[in-house]
């Protein structure tokens with residue numbers, strides 16, 4: 001068994017695709033419209049779905065905004081150079097909401113960026 005994808009409902013698919021591909025560096029793996037259901041599914045990730053987990057961006061055509069609530073936490077990405085990655089995301093127009101540094105009450109070096117819908121994406125410095 002393995003994690004195939006995490007589904008996020010997004011209000012503006014083009015803005016989300018720009019963030020996850022151009023800003024974060026993921027690839028658009030596939031995209032399909034479902035006109036009868038008035039929604040589109042777009043899968044993004046860092047590799048093919050048969051070997052890599054993906055994000056399933058779900059765009060309901062008639063919904064432009066969602067209440068994220070207080071339960072959602074984040075999606076985590078492992079990075080080799082957290083400072084360079086955070087700066088690159090910032091330079092590309094991404095919102096870094098928590099600068100790189102050791103996590104509170106711990107030692108793992110993390111940062112947080114926010115996607116167009118306000119979903120948090122954690123960057124975690126990977127040990128070399």
Ligand SMILES: C[C@@H](O)C(=O)SC[C@H](NC(=O)CC[C@H](N)C(=O)O)C(=O)NCC(=O)O
Nearest residue numbers: 073074076098102103104105108110122124
């Ligand atoms: C290890 C890494 O994957 C983490 O996500 S730890 C990040 C850390 N999490 C918490 O503090 C969880 C408890 C918190 N009360 C909650 O419900 O979110 C975190 O968010 N730290 C914040 C920071 O700025 O270090």
Ligand code: NI
Nearest residue numbers: 074075076122
């Ligand atoms: Ni985490």
